[in-house]
């Protein structure tokens with residue numbers, strides 16, 4: 533089942549970054565990276581054509597309180613987002629019925645790609661969700677064309693879980709992989725459903 537999750541004012545600090553809830557003052561930094569073509573598209577959403585679009589999304593981030601702003605420690609600049617989302621098909625994935633989890637999604641400003649920053653952010657959030665929030669599992673997905681994101685997930689310990697056709701927010705469908713990470717501090721024995729899409733342990 534999906535775990536309850538809210539950021540609730542928590543700040544996560546890593547070597548080069550800090551992660552905190554979004555606030556209204558982040559609008560310019562957010563628009564700066566969200567308006568660049570080919571960034572959001574890799575995560576299934578269209579780049580923002582205008583600041584009103586960024587404002588609408590920023591307001592939903594603030595209201596829902598489940599998306600971290602990824603900030604550079606040295607300047608405080610917001611350079612990305614990391615959402616602790618609900619995983620989908622909750623009623624079909626019977627293996628998770630007695631376990632609590634969420635799905636992670638993320639985007640980084642194109643200027644900062646290739647420096648290991650997202651891997652650093654994702655690892656810190658995994659640590660927080662497993663060790664402080666006591667979650668049992670996390671999922672994280674990527675479209676087949678997104679080899680960078682695939683690599684981030686590998687480096688964070690995720691394992692291939694299911695091969696799926698995933699819907700984008702642009703109304704298209706893309707083949708992709710959903711990955712799974714189990715909390716290593718717990719004894720979790722999953723009895724998997726839907727063998728037709730299953731990749732885990734293969």
Ligand SMILES: CC(C)(COP(=O)(O)OP(=O)(O)OC[C@H]1O[C@@H](n2cnc3c(N)ncnc32)[C@H](O)[C@@H]1OP(=O)(O)O)[C@@H](O)C(=O)NCCC(=O)NCCS
Nearest residue numbers: 574575638639640645646647648649650651679680681683
């Ligand atoms: C995916 C994304 C978050 C990666 O962030 P990042 O900070 O650049 O990631 P890292 O530097 O931690 O790791 C990237 C890895 O991909 C590798 N990589 C870079 N270009 C690559 C390519 N064209 N093909 C395959 N791997 C590539 C890097 O070498 C690195 O792996 P390594 O450490 O083994 O060398 C960033 O590119 C992004 O925001 N993309 C757009 C949004 C997106 O795709 N979100 C995820 C949706 S599932």
